[in-house]
Amino acid sequence: xxxxxxxxxxxxxxxFIFAKEQPKEKSNIEFDMLRGAGAxxxxxxxxxxxxxxxxxNKPIVAVKSKGFKSYSHITIxxxxxxxxxxxxxSDAKIKDLDKIKNKKKNDNxxxxxxxxxxxxxxxxxxxxxxxxxxxxxxxxHSAVYENGNLLAKDLLASLQKNPKPEATIVIPAKKVKxxxx
Numbered sequence: 001x002x003x004x005x006x007x008x009x010x011x012x013x014x015x016f017i018f019a020k021e022q023p024k025e026k027s028n029i030e031f032d033m034l035r036g037a038g039a040x041x042x043x044x045x046x047x048x049x050x051x052x053x054x055x056x057n058k059p060i061v062a063v064k065s066k067g068f069k070s071y072s073h074i075t076i077x078x079x080x081x082x083x084x085x086x087x088x089x090s091d092a093k094i095k096d097l098d099k100i101k102n103k104k105k106n107d108n109x110x111x112x113x114x115x116x117x118x119x120x121x122x123x124x125x126x127x128x129x130x131x132x133x134x135x136x137x138x139x140x141h142s143a144v145y146e147n148g149n150l151l152a153k154d155l156l157a158s159l160q161k162n163p164k165p166e167a168t169i170v171i172p173a174k175k176v177k178x179x180x181x
Contacts, residue, residue, distance in 0.1 A: 029065070029077045029093055029095055030050050030063045030064075030065065030077060031050075033061070033063045033077065033079040033090075033091050033093075034050060034052040034061060034063055034079075036079075036090075036091060037052055037060060037061035037079060037081050037090055037091075038052075038054065038060065038061075039052025039053060039054070039060060039061055040052075040053060040054060040055050040169065041053045041057070041165050041166065041169055042166075043163060043164075043165060043166040045158060045163070047064070047154065047158075048064065048065075049062055049063065049064040049154065049155060049158050050062065050063045050064070051158060051159070051163050051165075053165040057165045059082070059159050059162060059163055059165075060081060060082050061079055061080065061081045061082070061090065061159075062079070062080050062155035062156075062158045062159045063077065063078070063079045063080075063155070064077070064078060064151050064154060064155055065077040065078075065095060065151075066147055066150065066151050068143055068147045069143065070100070070109055070140045070143045070144060071100045071102070071105045071108075071109065071140055072099045072100055073099070074094050074095070074096050074097065074099055074100065074109070075094065075095040075096055076092065076093075076094055076095075076113075076144065076147050076148060076151065077091075077092070077093050077094075077095055078091070078092050078116070078148055078151040078152055078155065079091040079092070079155075080121065080152055080155035080156055080159060082159060085123065085124045086120055086122065086123040086124070087120070087121050087122040087123075087156055087159065088118060088119065088120050088121065089116055089117060089118065089119045089121060089148070089152055090117075090118075091117060092113045092116045092117050092148060093113065094109060094110075094113060097109065097110070105140070108138065108140060108141065109140065109144060111141075112140075112141045112144035112145065113144060115145075116144070116145070116148045121152050121156060122156055
C-alpha cells in the first residue's frame with residue numbers, strides 16, 4: 001500500500017515542477033526614466049544615483065531608488081529633471097507595487113506617487129521646497145512623501161554639483177527589444 005502511494009506521489013512530481021510560474025522579466029525602471037527624460041549618456045554615482053546627460057553633455061536628469069516600509073517593504077524610484085532654471089520631479093514609480101495585494105492599499109500608494117509627480121522642488125530663488133503631505137494623509141502616504149523627499153533632496157544636490165559625463169550610452173528602448181530577440 002505504501003509503495004502505491006509513493007509511486008503516485010512521484011508520478012505527480014513533474015506536474016508540480018512544470019506548474020510553477022516562471023519569473024517575469026523586469027524592466028530596469030531607472031533606465032526607462034533616463035530614456036523618458038531624454039538622456040543620451042549616463043553616469044552612476046557612488047551613492048547609486050544615475051545622472052543622465054543631454055547631447056551637449058549637460059546633466060539633465062537624476063534617478064535613484066530607495067526601499068522603505070509602507071504596507072509592505074517596497075522600493076520607490078524618483079527622477080528629478082532640470083527644466084530651465086528649475087528642478088521638478090519628472091517621474092516617480094514604485095518598482096515592486098505587486099507586493100501590495102490589497103487593491104485599496106495599492107491604490108493609496110499609487111495616489112501618493114501621483115501626488116509627487118510634477119512637483120517643483122527647486123527654483124533659482126529658493127534652495128529646496130519640501131514635498132508636502134496632503135491633509136488627512138495616512139502614515140503610509142507619509143512614508144511615500146518622506147522617502148520621496150529624501151530622494152529628491154539627494155538627486156537635486158547631485159544635479160547641482162554639475163557632474164562630468166561618462167561615455168556610457170543609454171540604449172534606446174526599441175534597440176533593447178531588438179537585442180533581446
